[in-house]
Amino acid sequence: xxxxxxKNRGLxxxxxxxxxxxxxxxxxxxxxVSKYLVLKDFYTNPALFGYWGKPAFGAFYEGSLKxxxxxxxxxxxxxxxxxxxxxxxxxxxxxxxIYNNIxxxxxxxxxxxxxxxxVRIGIGAAIEYTHIETQYEGFTFPDEVEPFYGFVKGTDxxxxxxxxxxxxxxxxxxxxxxxxxxxxxxxxxxxVAVTEDEDVDYFDSESFAHFPPKYRTMVLYEFNLGxxxxxxxxxxxxxxxxxxxxxxxxxxxxxWRNLVMMNYSYEIHGIHQIMVGxxxxxxxxLSM
Numbered sequence: 618x619x620x621x622x623x624k625n626r627g628l629x630x631x632x633x634x635x636x637x638x639x640x641x642x643x644x645x646x647x648x649x650v651s652k653y654l655v656l657k658d659f660y661t662n663p664a665l666f667g668y669w670g671k672p673a674f675g676a677f678y679e680g681s682l683k684x685x686x687x688x689x690x691x692x693x694x695x696x697x698x699x700x701x702x703x704x705x706x707x708x709x710x711x712x713x714x715i716y717n718n719i720x721x722x723x724x725x726x727x728x729x730x731x732x733x734x735x736v737r738i739g740i741g742a743a744i745e746y747t748h749i750e751t752q753y754e755g756f757t758f759p760d761e762v763e764p765f766y767g768f769v770k771g772t773d774x775x776x777x778x779x780x781x782x783x784x785x786x787x788x789x790x791x792x793x794x795x796x797x798x799x800x801x802x803x804x805x806x807x808x809v810a811v812t813e814d815e816d817v818d819y820f821d822s823e824s825f826a827h828f829p830p831k832y833r834t835m836v837l838y839e840f841n842l843g844x845x846x847x848x849x850x851x852x853x854x855x856x857x858x859x860x861x862x863x864x865x866x867x868x869x870x871x872x873w874r875n876l877v878m879m880n881y882s883y884e885i886h887g888i889h890q891i892m893v894g895x896x897x898x899x900x901x902x903l904s905m
Contacts, residue, residue, distance in 0.1 A: 665739065667706065672696070704729070721746065739788075739790040743788075782807065801832075837849055879894075
């Protein structure tokens with residue numbers, strides 16, 4: 618692993634902090650936890666586009682830092698800006714999932730409604746273009762075993778066509794003082810689906826086989842314990858259209874004076890995640 622081979626581990630840490638997640642925020646947020654990219658809802662959920670009011674931008678990397686036999690990583694850029702009661706955003710992704718290379722572009726818009734001085738709701742929608750290119754040679758073998766008699770025979774391999782789709786995403790958010798509830802779905806409305814060996818299909822639900830919907834719900838509450846010390850427990854539920862069992866995640870975020878942050882999350886299937894971060898002049902946040 619590069620960490621063990623690196624002689625100057627302090628320098629490597631600084632480089633990772635700068636590359637993995639860098640974001641610039643231009644105004645005071647309503648929730649302290651949103652100062653850091655702990656929850657991707659704040660830049661992915663269409664209902665929260667323009668959440669920071671003034672322009673916000675960032676880059677992030679999710680995945681392993683070492684080469685894996687079955688890669689699963691995601692590099693992204695985002696920009697969003699609020700104006701009056703509307704928010705506008707653009708999100709770019711470059712992902713690698715096992716034998717698929719995935720590129721997606723998502724522009725979107727949101728609208729906020731002030732129900733009272735303490736209650737605010739938001740709704741948003743986005744159009745997402747996704748292209749999947751399959752690296753077929755990554756999961757084929759030169760020979761295969763005949764399943765009944767056990768004969769070994771050569772394989773010519775059948776090419777899996779590249780595919781693209783345009784889908785619609787929708788989101789909802791509810792804010793009440795230090796509480797936030799947000800929910801959004803990706804690919805929940807197919808618009809256009811096309812593969813290299815087929816004609817274009819409009820509004821075809823069969824596109825879910827290649828671009829399955831994903832749903833996410835997040836609940837978070839902030840407790841101010843005084844001396845500018847804030848503790849924010851939260852709960853996240855992820856559900857994938859093709860997976861019958863949802864993914865449940867519990868998290869707790871700790872912040873001090875809006876300068877340093879530590880977040881711990883645990884997903885029910887046994888995945889742990891720890892994030893740490895800091896802010897520079899209350900304008901730029903770095904987290905890893």
